[in-house]
Every structure is written in structure tokens, then in C-alpha cells.
Amino acid sequence: MTARRRPRQERSQQTVDRIVAAGVRVLAQHGYQHASTNRIATEAGVSPGSIYQYFADKDAIVAEITRRLVDEFAAALTPALRRAASRPRGEATRVVIEAVLDALGQHADLLRAIVDRIPQAEQVATLQDVRTRLSDAIFNLFLIQGIDADEDALTRATWMIVEVSEHLTIRYVLDAPAIAREDFVADLERVIEGLTPTPR
Amino acid sequence: MTARRRPRQERSQQTVDRIVAAGVRVLAQHGYQHASTNRIATEAGVSPGSIYQYFADKDAIVAEITRRLVDEFAAALTPALRRAASRPRGEATRVVIEAVLDALGQHADLLRAIVDRIPQAEQVATLQDVRTRLSDAIFNLFLIQGIDADEDALTRATWMIVEVSEHLTIRYVLDAPAIAREDFVADLERVIEGLTPTPR
Amino acid sequence: MTARRRPRQERSQQTVDRIVAAGVRVLAQHGYQHASTNRIATEAGVSPGSIYQYFADKDAIVAEITRRLVDEFAAALTPALRRAASRPRGEATRVVIEAVLDALGQHADLLRAIVDRIPQAEQVATLQDVRTRLSDAIFNLFLIQGIDADEDALTRATWMIVEVSEHLTIRYVLDAPAIAREDFVADLERVIEGLTPTPR
Amino acid sequence: MTARRRPRQERSQQTVDRIVAAGVRVLAQHGYQHASTNRIATEAGVSPGSIYQYFADKDAIVAEITRRLVDEFAAALTPALRRAASRPRGEATRVVIEAVLDALGQHADLLRAIVDRIPQAEQVATLQDVRTRLSDAIFNLFLIQGIDADEDALTRATWMIVEVSEHLTIRYVLDAPAIAREDFVADLERVIEGLTPTPR
DNA sequence: TATGAATGAGGATTCATTCAT
DNA sequence: CATGAATGAATCCTCATTCAT
Structure with missing residues (x-):
């Protein structure tokens, strides 16, 4: 399972998009092992906690990206x-x-x-x-x-x-x-x- | 260069071999990111410090394996x-x-x-x-x-x-x-x- | 600059203060070389990770103390x-x-x-x-x-x-x-x- | 107490001198905390073990230098x-x-x-x-x-x-x-x- | 005596994750 | 829902010291 919840509200969708986009950038720049969730959160302009509203764990982000x-x-x-x-x-x-x-x-x-x-x-x-x-x-x-x-x-x-x-x-x-x-x-x-x- | 020192004694060579062999096993089993130096050391039946007698860092082990x-x-x-x-x-x-x-x-x-x-x-x-x-x-x-x-x-x-x-x-x-x-x-x-x- | 992030919440400020205070005590008691970050964290009643929320590295603590x-x-x-x-x-x-x-x-x-x-x-x-x-x-x-x-x-x-x-x-x-x-x-x-x- | 034994033989004396001289150089270059005994031994062209023939511990070297x-x-x-x-x-x-x-x-x-x-x-x-x-x-x-x-x-x-x-x-x-x-x-x-x- | 391989506790630091607010 | 402070286990690596040879 990938996403924790499939958000319907627009703002939520935007947040997810920003996390995924940040994930791509961080992954591309730092590689998988150095792509920390904190870095992704920062890059996405979102708090670390927010990531876990939408993704079960770090791998779920990668799965979603894929x-x-x-x-x-x-x-x-x-x-x-x-x-x-x-x-x-x-x-x-x-x-x-x-x-x-x-x-x-x-x-x-x-x-x-x-x-x-x-x-x-x-x-x-x-x-x-x-x-x-x-x-x-x-x-x-x-x-x-x-x-x-x-x-x-x-x-x-x-x-x-x-x-x-x-x-x-x-x-x-x-x-x-x-x-x-x-x-x-x-x-x-x-x-x-x-x-x-x-x-x- | 990979090795920190080129071992002269037979015991050294054995240690290196055991580290490399353990590296292969750990890599195969846990993957690169979870192949911790401590795990490799344990698997090799060697102390963590011993690894650094022969390898500059973790990547040097991988390099040697390659x-x-x-x-x-x-x-x-x-x-x-x-x-x-x-x-x-x-x-x-x-x-x-x-x-x-x-x-x-x-x-x-x-x-x-x-x-x-x-x-x-x-x-x-x-x-x-x-x-x-x-x-x-x-x-x-x-x-x-x-x-x-x-x-x-x-x-x-x-x-x-x-x-x-x-x-x-x-x-x-x-x-x-x-x-x-x-x-x-x-x-x-x-x-x-x-x-x-x-x-x- | 010393601090990694400038804390906004009151709790943060308290944590920083406790780290600095603990740093002083540990430094005074054990000296620079034995003033380990873990010891400082323990003395401060804080987790090791918390130190790095506010200080880039060990020396940054000393710098802040100074x-x-x-x-x-x-x-x-x-x-x-x-x-x-x-x-x-x-x-x-x-x-x-x-x-x-x-x-x-x-x-x-x-x-x-x-x-x-x-x-x-x-x-x-x-x-x-x-x-x-x-x-x-x-x-x-x-x-x-x-x-x-x-x-x-x-x-x-x-x-x-x-x-x-x-x-x-x-x-x-x-x-x-x-x-x-x-x-x-x-x-x-x-x-x-x-x-x-x-x-x- | 500083020295473990006061060596009379010439070769021993030379070894001590080399260790002390190396100690000074390493201390000057790397500072006290990074002046490792191994570094001193290497710099002195002596095995780590030999240091402990003549000095009780690392501080004894510093004491002797002083x-x-x-x-x-x-x-x-x-x-x-x-x-x-x-x-x-x-x-x-x-x-x-x-x-x-x-x-x-x-x-x-x-x-x-x-x-x-x-x-x-x-x-x-x-x-x-x-x-x-x-x-x-x-x-x-x-x-x-x-x-x-x-x-x-x-x-x-x-x-x-x-x-x-x-x-x-x-x-x-x-x-x-x-x-x-x-x-x-x-x-x-x-x-x-x-x-x-x-x-x- | 000398060697140098081996040790292993300890150090600085990271990071996925949680949770009180 | 969101925040961000806090966590703490885990990571890589160092180094004083020991000991079989």
C-alpha cells in the first residue's frame, strides 16, 4: 500500500504533490540513502510531521514517485x-x-x-x-x-x-x-x- | 587505491579475506544501505576496528569486492x-x-x-x-x-x-x-x- | 554563526539553555576532550539528537558558551x-x-x-x-x-x-x-x- | 611516575628519544586530542607496542615531553x-x-x-x-x-x-x-x- | 625486546518517526 | 490538519591499549 489516505481536498493534493516533487529533486541530487525525509520536508516547504499524514514511511514516497x-x-x-x-x-x-x-x-x-x-x-x-x-x-x-x-x-x-x-x-x-x-x-x-x- | 596497508603476515591476509567475504554476504543479504560496517565486522568474526586497518572506509570494501x-x-x-x-x-x-x-x-x-x-x-x-x-x-x-x-x-x-x-x-x-x-x-x-x- | 536554527517556541529556548548549561558543567568537570556530546546530552536531560537541532557540531556548543x-x-x-x-x-x-x-x-x-x-x-x-x-x-x-x-x-x-x-x-x-x-x-x-x- | 623503565642501553635510549621527538612533532601539528599514539608511533618509525615498553600511557609521553x-x-x-x-x-x-x-x-x-x-x-x-x-x-x-x-x-x-x-x-x-x-x-x-x- | 595485528568501548553525528500543542 | 521539537537507535569511524608471535 502506498498512500495512507487518498486526499480529496485540493490543499491536501497540493501538499502531496509538493512532497513528491521535492522527493524527486532530493533523490536526484542526493541519492536514495541521503534523501532524508527531513530534507524532503524542508525542500517541500512542509513540516516533517506532515509527510506522515500522507505517506506511511519513506519508502512510500519513493513508491509514489515510481x-x-x-x-x-x-x-x-x-x-x-x-x-x-x-x-x-x-x-x-x-x-x-x-x-x-x-x-x-x-x-x-x-x-x-x-x-x-x-x-x-x-x-x-x-x-x-x-x-x-x-x-x-x-x-x-x-x-x-x-x-x-x-x-x-x-x-x-x-x-x-x-x-x-x-x-x-x-x-x-x-x-x-x-x-x-x-x-x-x-x-x-x-x-x-x-x-x-x-x-x- | 583501496587498501590502507598491504598486509604482510598471513593472518592479515586472512582477515582481509574474511572481511571481503562477509561484505559480499551482507551486501547480498541486506543490500548496500543496510550493510553496516558493524554488521560486516560481526559477520566476519572481527572487531569493527579491524576493518579500518585494511580499508579506508565502507566504500573501500565495496570497491575491493568489485x-x-x-x-x-x-x-x-x-x-x-x-x-x-x-x-x-x-x-x-x-x-x-x-x-x-x-x-x-x-x-x-x-x-x-x-x-x-x-x-x-x-x-x-x-x-x-x-x-x-x-x-x-x-x-x-x-x-x-x-x-x-x-x-x-x-x-x-x-x-x-x-x-x-x-x-x-x-x-x-x-x-x-x-x-x-x-x-x-x-x-x-x-x-x-x-x-x-x-x-x- | 553558531545556531542551526533560531528557535521560536519557548520549549526550544529552554532546551538550548539546558544544553549550554550542561555544556558548562561537563566542560568544567571533565575538560574539553572528555566533554562528549552524549555526556552533555545526558547531563542536559535531552536526547543526543536534540543537540544537533540547535548546534552544528560539538564545537558550536563551546562557541556558544564562549x-x-x-x-x-x-x-x-x-x-x-x-x-x-x-x-x-x-x-x-x-x-x-x-x-x-x-x-x-x-x-x-x-x-x-x-x-x-x-x-x-x-x-x-x-x-x-x-x-x-x-x-x-x-x-x-x-x-x-x-x-x-x-x-x-x-x-x-x-x-x-x-x-x-x-x-x-x-x-x-x-x-x-x-x-x-x-x-x-x-x-x-x-x-x-x-x-x-x-x-x- | 613517568617512564616505565629508565633504559640504559643505547638503542633503547634512541627509541625513547625518537618517540619523544615524534610526540613533539605530532602534538605541534595535530594538537593534543588528535595526537594519537598510533600516529606518534608511525612518525617515530616504531611499532605501537614499543611505545608501551617505555611509557605507561599516552599522558606519560606528554609528561616526558614537558x-x-x-x-x-x-x-x-x-x-x-x-x-x-x-x-x-x-x-x-x-x-x-x-x-x-x-x-x-x-x-x-x-x-x-x-x-x-x-x-x-x-x-x-x-x-x-x-x-x-x-x-x-x-x-x-x-x-x-x-x-x-x-x-x-x-x-x-x-x-x-x-x-x-x-x-x-x-x-x-x-x-x-x-x-x-x-x-x-x-x-x-x-x-x-x-x-x-x-x-x- | 620488538612487532603489528587485533581489539572494543566510545565518540560525533544522522534520520525515520512520534506526539504534544 | 499542521507543526516542529524531540527522540534514540543506529551509523561510521577512532584510538589507547593488549598480546601472540
């Missing part, structure tokens, strides 16, 4: 996915990749705060969710497209595509290697294509 | 690299991947302690080193094999191959997805092949 | 200085000496804690300040009284008078030698008189 | 005192002051290490000795010179002269104020003269 990243990411992605549905396979892949890069880029700070500042093993909960949903989506996509290789092959392809895509897009956004975006997209598309099982 | 992982990994890999040198390209790739999986698998605990338990942003200099050396090696390999596409393409291919290979092999070893090893190797080989620039 | 001593000393001295202004030189000197002895005597414990328990080299900025202000005052007094020997002589006289007066009054108060106060005052007055440059 | 300062100071002073015996009063005073300044100046580092780096309250033992001996000498001098004011006056004069002389000469040597030595000596001589009881 949840928001995921939500906003999903929201930013939705239209692209819809658009992709009506395109031929190769183009669809490209459209989605572009959309992912855009979405990640818009929340680079948040992303860095979570991905680079929190140990993997602690990120689990919410992020694992996303990955699962992503995997399911891709797996279903295979089925829809009539790519019915044996199940093991589909599972494998799904796993590899998810891992590669997630990792590469995140690192591309966060590390900004000296690679032109169109080249990166083309390469990634080719990799995904190569990993997609061929219909029998 | 260094050992890297060293042992490199050692385990060397013969395979030599063997690979005399094989045709495709087979060489496969031989190296297999060797990497073996090497990583032998130190899965260590690997998990570092990769999953320490925030990326703190993962020490030593690891960056490895990545750099790996990149250089691959880049040179391209040149040696007469693959002289333009430099940008080589840089890009290097970056993508390193990121993909590192991430996939590590996740494969640590997450043990339900994928047959030979299939995984074949897939990864294919991805790498696909990313390798074609000679003009 | 500041208070200096302030109270200055306050106790002011009326005497005013009274002295309207007296002939010799008597004025005597009046001031008496006032200094009174002022120091009122804070003997504090004085001992600082002067005898803290190494000279660490005796904080605040004390240097006082000495500087004292020197300036005396130097100006010379000028006002039309004692215009050459500057070197004034500087020298100032230095010697400050050193002698400070040291003798402090030691008289702290060591309580078997000397009648009126005799001590007379002697010191004579010494100061002897060190005062004669007007040309 | 003792040496006092001894060397006394040694440096003796001839001057002898010379002074045959001079008229005023000149004798001057000769002694000059000798004191020389003696202190030769051991400025040692002096600073002790006087400025160790809390007064901890200097007691050995230094109090010197002061006592000095007081006795002056008191006797008064008697010898037939200055037989009442005992209280002698006691008072002795106390004041000792305090003033000790403090001023030490501060003059350590703080090096912008005062010509001959002027300083003349002033101090005048002060002492003024404090000396007049024969009835």
Missing part, C-alpha cells in the same frame, strides 16, 4: 500505441520506439532518480508491474499477428525483446551517447525484428 | 578469448558468450550483490573501467577484422553491443529466466551479428 | 566603564579593574571551563574578538588622553597592558592566591600606570 | 643566573630576562606544543613544579637582598612577578608581536622593578 513515473509514461505512450496498431509491423515498431524515447526524455530527471539512484533490488514493486504488463502486451501481439511458434520460443523472444528495449532506451536517454537518434532507432528496430519469431 | 569480481571474471575469460581468436567469426562470438556466462555464473552471488544491491550511480570506478576496456577491445576487433565502416557507425555498434551483451548476460545469469542456455546464446549471437557493421 | 561568557562579561562591565569615564586617570583604572574582577568572579565556573579546559589554540574566534576590541579600546584611550608617544610605543604599551591585565585578573579569580583584593588591585594599577606611555 | 622542555630550559638558564648573581639588581634582572627569551626561543616548537596545544588543567604536574621552584628562588632572592617587607607583601610580589614574567615572555616568544626585543625587555624589567617590594 508510480507517477509509470503512469505518466503510460499516458504518454498510449496514443502512439493506438497509432501503431494500424501500421505495418516494421513501421509500428519504429513508431513505438520513438514514442518511448519521447516519453522517457520528458521525465529524464524522474527516471534518473529512480533508475540510477535506487538499487535494482529495491525498485521492484511498481516497476516489475510495468515490465509484466509490457511482456503481456508483446506476447499478445505475437499471438495476434499469427506468429505461433512454440510457446517457449515466444516466451524467450518476449523476454529478450523486453530486456533489450527497456535497457537500451533508458540508457540512450540517460547516458546520451554520441549516436544520432534515427540511427539508434533503426538499430533497435533491426534488433527487435531479428528477435521476433518467424511465423511457421 | 575489484575482485572484475579480476576473477577477467581471469575466467582469458582462455576463452584466446581460444576464440582462432575460430571463424560466428563461432568465436559463441565461444565468448559461453565463457562470459560461465564466468558470471561462477560469481553469481558477488554479481548480484553489486549489480542489484548498489545504486548504479555509486557503482564504482572499477566497473566503468571494465566497460571501457570492453568497448576498446570490441572497437579494435572491428578494425582488425577489416570492418572499416565510418567511425560513427563503429562507435555506435560498439556501444550497442556492449550495452546489450552486458545487460542480457547479467540478467540471464541473475534472473534465470525459463530459457534454454543454447537458445539464449544463439539469440544473443544473432543480435550481435546483426549489430556488427558489414565491411564495405 | 559567546555567552563574553556577552555577560561585557554587560557586567559596561556601567563601570561609564562611571570610570568621569574619574581622574588613576581612579578610573582602579574602578575598571574592580569591575573586571567582579564580572569575572560572577562567571568563574564558565571562565574556568573555557580558559583552563580548552587548549589555547582552540579557544575560539569569539575570544580573539574580545581581545581585539579590548586592544582597540585601550589604544583609543591613549589617543583621547592626548598621550601621543610614537605609534610603536603605543602599540607596545597596548599589547603589554592587555596581556598583563587579562592574565593577572583571570589567574587571580581562578587561582585565588592568598592576596588581599585591594593589594592586588593596587599592584595591577601600578603596573598599568608604569606601562602607560607618558605624554610628551 | 619534563624535557623544563630540563633544557633550566640548563639553558643556569649560566645566566650565575652571571646575574654578580650584577647590580637592575642589570641582573635584564640578564635573566634575556636568557629566558633565548631559552624559550630555542624550544619554541616544544613550547607551543605544550602551552598552546594542551589544556592548562592538564599541564599541571611538571610545569607546576617549575613555577614552584621559580617562586621559591625569587622569594629567597628577596630575602637575600635584605628586602624584608612583611611576608604577605613578599608572597604577593612573588606571585605577581612569576605570573607576569612567565606569561609575557612566553607570549612574546610564541606570538611574536611587533615589538623590538630591547623595548620588551626594558618594559618587563620596569614592571618587575615596580613590583619588587622596597626595603624598609
